[in-house]
Amino acid sequence: MTSPQRRGTSPQRRILVTGGAGYIGSTTSLLLLDSGYDVVVVDNLSRGRRENVDPARLRVVDMLDTEQLACVMKEKPCDAVIHFGAYIAVGESMKIPEVYFRNNLAGSLSLLAAMLETGIRNIVFSSTAAVYGMPACVPIVETEPYAPLSVYGESKVMVEKLLDWFDQIHGMRSICLRYFNACGADPQGRTGEDHDPETHLIPLLFRAIQTGKPMTIFGDDYDTPDGTCIRDYIHVTDLAQAHIAAVESLFAGGPSRRFNVGTGQGFSVKEVLQTVEEVTGKKVPYTMGPRRDGDAPLLVADSTRLREDLGWRPEYSDLHTIVKTAWAWANR
Numbered sequence: 168m169t170s171p172q173r174r175g176t177s178p179q180r181r182i183l184v185t186g187g188a189g190y191i192g193s194t195t196s197l198l199l200l201d202s203g204y205d206v207v208v209v210d211n212l213s214r215g216r217r218e219n220v221d222p223a224r225l226r227v228v229d230m231l232d233t234e235q236l237a238c239v240m241k242e243k244p245c246d247a248v249i250h251f252g253a254y255i256a257v258g259e260s261m262k263i264p265e266v267y268f269r270n271n272l273a274g275s276l277s278l279l280a281a282m283l284e285t286g287i288r289n290i291v292f293s294s295t296a297a298v299y300g301m302p303a304c305v306p307i308v309e310t311e312p313y314a315p316l317s318v319y320g321e322s323k324v325m326v327e328k329l330l331d332w333f334d335q336i337h338g339m340r341s342i343c344l345r346y347f348n349a350c351g352a353d354p355q356g357r358t359g360e361d362h363d364p365e366t367h368l369i370p371l372l373f374r375a376i377q378t379g380k381p382m383t384i385f386g387d388d389y390d391t392p393d394g395t396c397i398r399d400y401i402h403v404t405d406l407a408q409a410h411i412a413a414v415e416s417l418f419a420g421g422p423s424r425r426f427n428v429g430t431g432q433g434f435s436v437k438e439v440l441q442t443v444e445e446v447t448g449k450k451v452p453y454t455m456g457p458r459r460d461g462d463a464p465l466l467v468a469d470s471t472r473l474r475e476d477l478g479w480r481p482e483y484s485d486l487h488t489i490v491k492t493a494w495a496w497a498n499r
């Protein structure tokens with residue numbers, strides 16, 4: 168890995184993190200700081216939390232406000248942007264597509280315009296496995312065609328395409344990281360998952376334990392060994408490390424790339440539930456519901472490209488560590 172020293176007179180590289188008050192953005196910001204980078208966070212706090220960010224680093228700005236973004240970039244000149252800022256709920260995106268396209272697509276375009284104006288030419292973008300929809304081949308490789316099944320997934324495809332054009336026309340280099348299921352919490356307990364609305368499995372299982380209200384599992388008649396959907400769970404710290412590897416590859420002059428970020432191992436909903444019961448020592452109350460539209464039975468990443476090209480290795484993504492760190496966070 169290259170060091171975070173700049174080549175110019177300034178001693179430290181600075182990264183602008185959009186959505187840095189959210190779950191993955193705040194965890195990545197801490198790891199960037201741990202690795203010696205300077206960080207400035209842009210977040211409108213629509214979904215994130217003020218307490219997730221050091222107040223001295225936070226600029227409360229909406230990404231749709233290009234002028235304000237450019238002001239922040241001029242006030243705090245940055246070497247790269249890591250772009251997490253987005254709305255993330257697949258179901259919600261199918262009810263209010265206009266809100267999702269505006270925030271995720273127009274918000275990204277506004278960010279790119281501010282970057283062009285201020286001369287920033289490196290960006291790492293939070294993409295998603297949702298760009299693949301129901302993939303024909305699993306484990307999924309990056310060459311699998313785009314086939315999103317939701318407005319959320321489509322908004323991410325559109326931003327990936329914007330980034331291709333901005334590279335071709337403006338020389339803006341980008342790395343799109345297509346995350347599978349982000350989960351777990353910072354092992355030091357500094358950050359963790361706490362979405363509102365929460366749609367992710369592990370925090371919902373905890374919530375069922377804590378409230379005694381049964382959670383619904385959507386479908387147990389899929390063509391999988393126990394009938395429930397299988398996903399690839401990636402610890403947020405490993406995900407954050409992938410961002411650091413990505414930004415460093417851009418600083419080293421590497422080209423625009425797309426990478427899957429997952430472990431290559433899938434766990435069913437029932438297996439995750441069982442691990443939650445083992446780690447917490449508590450029963451999870453649940454009921455079985457029908458399948459949800461658009462849920463693929465099996466989504467598992469082939470992350471060979473990320474491992475081979477950027478030397479990334481997941482360290483915290485065994486299911487027990489994921490659940491243990493998340494449970495510690497849920498009981499903070």
Ligand SMILES: NC(=O)c1ccc[n+]([C@@H]2O[C@H](COP(=O)([O-])OP(=O)(O)OC[C@H]3O[C@@H](n4cnc5c(N)ncnc54)[C@H](O)[C@@H]3O)[C@@H](O)[C@H]2O)c1
Nearest residue numbers: 186188189190191210211213214215230251252253293349
């Ligand atoms: N959590 C996952 O499993 C997962 C999986 C794949 C991709 N992603 C992507 O990772 C990114 C981060 O996800 P997360 O789980 O941390 O979500 P999050 O909701 O915790 O964080 C998103 C942050 O973006 C901010 N934001 C949203 N719109 C904004 C705007 N217009 N201007 C400024 N700030 C804005 C929110 O306030 C929030 O702090 C998202 O882009 C998401 O699509 C997440």
